[in-house]
Amino acid sequence: MPLGTGMLAGLRRIISIGTRKPVTFDYPEKPRPIAERFRGGVGMRRDALTGNSACVGCGLCETACPNEVIRIDTSEAADGTRWVERYEFDLGRCIVCHLCIEACPVDALQVTPAYRLATGNRTNLIITDDEMMTLWEHPEQALFDNEVSSNWARKSASIDKD
Amino acid sequence: MRTDHEAPEAGIGEEQEMILNIGPQHPSTHGVLRVITRVAGENIREATCDIGYLHRGIEKLIENRKYYQGMTFTDRTDYTAAPAGNLGYILAVEKLLGIEDEIPDRTHYLRMVVLELARLYGHLVWIGTHALDIGAMSMFLYAFREREKISALFEEGCGARLTTSYMRVGGTGRHDDPPGWLDRILEFVDGFRIDDFDTLLTDNEIFRARTIGVGMVSAEDAISYGLTGACLRGSGVAWDLRRAQPYCRYDEVEFEIPVGQDGDVYSRFMVRLNEMCQALGILRQAVAKAGELRGEPTNIANAQVTMPQIERVTGSADGDQAGDMEAMIAHFKLVIEGYSPPAGDVYMATEAPKGELGYYFVSDGSGTPYRCHIRAPSFVNLSILSQMVEGSLLADLVACIGSIDIVLGEVDR
Numbered sequence: 001m002p003l004g005t006g007m008l009a010g011l012r013r014i015i016s017i018g019t020r021k022p023v024t025f026d027y028p029e030k031p032r033p034i035a036e037r038f039r040g041g042v043g044m045r046r047d048a049l050t051g052n053s054a055c056v057g058c059g060l061c062e063t064a065c066p067n068e069v070i071r072i073d074t075s076e077a078a079d080g081t082r083w084v085e086r087y088e089f090d091l092g093r094c095i096v097c098h099l100c101i102e103a104c105p106v107d108a109l110q111v112t113p114a115y116r117l118a119t120g121n122r123t124n125l126i127i128t129d130d131e132m133m134t135l136w137e138h139p140e141q142a143l144f145d146n147e148v149s150s151n152w153a154r155k156s157a158s159i160d161k162d
Numbered sequence: 163m164r165t166d167h168e169a170p171e172a173g174i175g176e177e178q179e180m181i182l183n184i185g186p187q188h189p190s191t192h193g194v195l196r197v198i199t200r201v202a203g204e205n206i207r208e209a210t211c212d213i214g215y216l217h218r219g220i221e222k223l224i225e226n227r228k229y230y231q232g233m234t235f236t237d238r239t240d241y242t243a244a245p246a247g248n249l250g251y252i253l254a255v256e257k258l259l260g261i262e263d264e265i266p267d268r269t270h271y272l273r274m275v276v277l278e279l280a281r282l283y284g285h286l287v288w289i290g291t292h293a294l295d296i297g298a299m300s301m302f303l304y305a306f307r308e309r310e311k312i313s314a315l316f317e318e319g320c321g322a323r324l325t326t327s328y329m330r331v332g333g334t335g336r337h338d339d340p341p342g343w344l345d346r347i348l349e350f351v352d353g354f355r356i357d358d359f360d361t362l363l364t365d366n367e368i369f370r371a372r373t374i375g376v377g378m379v380s381a382e383d384a385i386s387y388g389l390t391g392a393c394l395r396g397s398g399v400a401w402d403l404r405r406a407q408p409y410c411r412y413d414e415v416e417f418e419i420p421v422g423q424d425g426d427v428y429s430r431f432m433v434r435l436n437e438m439c440q441a442l443g444i445l446r447q448a449v450a451k452a453g454e455l456r457g458e459p460t461n462i463a464n465a466q467v468t469m470p471q472i473e474r475v476t477g478s479a480d481g482d483q484a485g486d487m488e489a490m491i492a493h494f495k496l497v498i499e500g501y502s503p504p505a506g507d508v509y510m511a512t513e514a515p516k517g518e519l520g521y522y523f524v525s526d527g528s529g530t531p532y533r534c535h536i537r538a539p540s541f542v543n544l545s546i547l548s549q550m551v552e553g554s555l556l557a558d559l560v561a562c563i564g565s566i567d568i569v570l571g572e573v574d575r
Contacts, residue, residue, distance in 0.1 A: 006365030013361045014300055023307050035314070037340060039321040060497045066231035097234040097327050102336065102469065103497045105490060107476045 034113045039096050041143070042089065043112035043136030044129050053129040054108035057084040064103035069093045087129035091117055114139035179207060182556075186215045190295045190560045193570030197547070197563075201556060209551050209559065211544055216574040224534040228500035229255050230331060232534070237325035239536060240572040243284030244326045245276045245316075246514035247572075250536075252329045253409060254510035254521035258503040261332060264462045268455035269333050270411040274448040275347065276320065276328055277410070278441045282354075283312045284515030284567075285438050289359055292431070292564035296372045304358050311350050319343045331501070332468045333461030344449045351445050356438055363431070373427040377550045377562040380425055387546045390539050391517025392437065393566060396422035396430035403513040415447045427565040434567070465492055467501050500529040509537075516540050516567055536575055540568040 025032045034040075047054040057074040073086040101109045114135050119125060124144055135143060179202045185191035194215035200208040220239060224232035236247035256262045290305030313323040319339060320326035328334065363369045379389070384397040394401055402419045404412040420436030422429025461468045470489035477485040505527040511520040517539025524533035543566050550566075551559045 003367060006367050006370070010362045010366055013358060017304065017358065023310065035318040035321075037319070037321045037337065038317055058494075060494065064231070064497050066227050066234050095234060095325065096322065097325075098321070099231065099234065102472075105475050105485075105493055107472065 034115070036113075037111075038113050038115075039098050040112045040139065041091065041096070041114040041117050041135050042094070042098065042100060042132065043110040043114070043139065044087075044132035045108050045110050045136060046133045053084070053087065053133055054106060055084050055087055055129060056106050056108070057082045057087075058105060060103040060105060061100035061109055064099045066097065066099065067093045067095055070100060084129070087132075088126055089128070089132060090126050092122060092125040110136050112136055112139040114143065116142040117144075118142075119144040178202065184559065186212075191563060192291060192568055195544075195563070195568065195570055195573070197559065199556070199559070204556050206551050206554055206556060206559060209548050211547055213541075213544070213570070213573050216570045218575065220575045221534050221536055225531050228529050229503075229531065230500055232531070233329070233331075234325075234327055237327055238571055239538065239575055240284070240514060240516060240519070240540070240569050241324060242287040242569050243280040243515045244324060245273075245280040245320070245328055246284070246512070246519060248326065248329045249273055249277055249410070250510065250512045250514065250519045250521045252331055253512060254508055254523055255331050255503070257510050258506070258508045258523050258525055259331070259467065259501065260504070261462060261464060261467060264464060265333070266455075266459055266462065267411065268338075268452060268458045269460045271448050271452035271455065272334055272339060272460065273329060274410050274412070274415070275339075275344070275445060275452055276316075276326070278445045278448060279312050279315060279347070281441045281515045282438055282445075283309060283316075284569075285434050285441075286312070287569075288434060288515075288564070288567045289363075289438075292561075292567070293363060293369070295560045295564045296369060298363065298366070298369060301359065301362055304355075304362070308354060315343070315347060315350060318346070330461070332464060333459075335461070335469075336472075338460045339452065339456075344453050347445065347449050351442050351449075354442060356435070356442070359435060359438075364435070370428065372557075372561055373431060373565070375424075375426050375428075376554065376558045377427045377565060378425050379546060379550060383546065383549070384425065387549075388542045389517070389546060390542065391513070391515070391567075392430050392433045393517065393543045393546070395420065396433045396565075397425035398423055403511055403518055407511065409510075409512060411451075415444050415451075417444050427561050430565045430567075467496075469493060469496055502527055502529050507533075511537070514539060516569065516572065517543055536572075538572040538575060540566075540570075540572040541575075544568050544573055 045054040057072055059072050062070045062072050069090045071088040072084060074082050075085050077083040098111060101111055112135050131143065179200055182199045182201050183196060184199060185196040186194040196212040198210045198212055199206050220235045223235050233248060233251055236251040237244040239247045286305045286309040290302040293301035316326055317323045320328040328337065379397050381397045381399050384394045384399060398421055400419050400421045405419060417440045420433045420440065422433045470492050474486045474489035475493045477483050503525045505525055507524040509520055509522045511518050518537065519539055520537030522535040523531050526532040547562060547566060550562050
């Protein structure tokens with residue numbers, strides 16, 4: 001085979017690849033579709049009757065989590081029922097394996113497709129059940145209204161104008 | 163060897179040697195590998211690998227977790243092909259529990275589908291970065307174009323693009339295959355442009371000049387160093403655990419074991435390229451088999467291992483039917499205690515994209531492993547680098563590292 005034949009064949013191939021349809025998305029201007037099963041941030045179901053979180057404070061998610069992300073403090077109410085005093089979820093430690101969701105016996109923890117969980121302040125990453133209910137109700141919104149996401153929005157807006 | 167930065171004194175007419183650190187922050191070391199080289203001009207006299215920059219103590223982390231929790235860490239060993247790590251771990255735990263014969267066929271084929279996708283996934287990273295190191299820039303773009311499609315398939319089927327955590331002990335957990343997923347895999351397999359890689363590299367004169375005759379490993383050396391995977395097959399030894407010790411119904415699909423002849427970088431390249439073709443063939447067969455078995459259960463019925471259906475625990479959504487107390491108790495026991503395999507030890511080896519990935523467990527009968535050891539193929543394969551590059555040029559070191567196909571998450575664990 002004469003010298004350069006292989007490289008010429010490669011060059012021809014590169015030109016032919018150039019004529020194919022692009023495979024990329026214009027992210028973040030145009031969000032890409034998210035699969036139904038995508039494991040995003042962990043959401044909390046709001047109980048339809050009480051309007052509070054559906055968590056019963058059994059602590060199974062705390063036990064199932066491999067990274068000690070979840071912390072639950074419970075107390076006993078006057079009628080002897082268990083009451084969730086505090087439900088903390090550390091997004092900074094979470095590896096989104098969703099073992100907690102599999103462990104939840106009352107289906108309170110929910111899979112959400114939320115992935116806009118960035119923040120400029122590390123302490124914001126420890127969220128409570130209120131924010132987890134927001135995640136479950138509005139997974140498409142950015143969880144934190146902060147510098148990172150607002151800069152991003154400004155930048156996207158300026159690109160749109162152009 | 164010397165690791166200080168003093169230049170040795172050189173007399174008149176002698177070549178001056180110097181110590182050159184390659185990495186840990188060097189793009190062609192595929193992560194945080196540091197190679198301490200003693201060079202004379204461009205000739206490598208000696209090369210020593212310094213590893214451990216990515217050590218996270220995954221074995222120890224697994225030892226301190228329950229068996230079902232440890233699976234999440236295996237995503238992060240070989241993160242270029244996470245399902246392969248999942249499968250090695252899960253098969254070892256299943257063998258330890260003695261339930262490996264109860265696994266349904268459909269689960270085996272679904273696992274095979276995900277595993278062969280992972281093999282392509284891993285090899286695409288390898289071909290992109292290996293060619294990029296040698297100077298073929300566009301290859302990286304084309305490899306990651308195909309890889310993106312597999313990412314999307316993983317996202318759809320497993321729930322995550324990189325850290326899949328797909329398998330569970332005793333089956334696939336709550337996830338089987340979503341509707342239409344297997345068809346989309348077939349679509350991907352049919353549209354996979356392996357000829358792009360073949361045309362651009364196999365006959366490319368520059369690529370051939372950089373790889374043929376470089377980094378020679380004889381078959382004897384490969385065996386005595388314990389090399390596995392494409393590094394061993396590139397030297398002419400037809401050893402593939404999928405054929406030698408079949409698991410996951412690999413004895414029921416047809417595939418060939420590509421073998422190289424010369425044991426150089428080019429042979430290992432050809433072996434991996436052919437492996438990608440074989441993976442496409444296995445995918446076709448496995449998808450067909452998994453499609454035939456649709457509707458069958460994916461989890462074993464063993465209540466000691468498999469979580470009860472969540473509807474049985476919570477009751478029906480409209481509240482008409484209360485939860486089943488038996489199921490609730492089983493659920494709580496499984497989450498809090500996990501499962502306790504009998505005391506003993508087990509070693510399970512699987513053919514991961516990088517080579518023989520083995521998980522060794524020692525159980526003392528409790529819910530956490532007493533000892534977990536990961537036989538990481540990248541770690542063992544890396545051991546031959548010093549011998550491979552001794553006496554060669556500095557530029558060949560980059561080609562050799564690429565052809566061993568290491569991933570530092572697995573080397574350091």
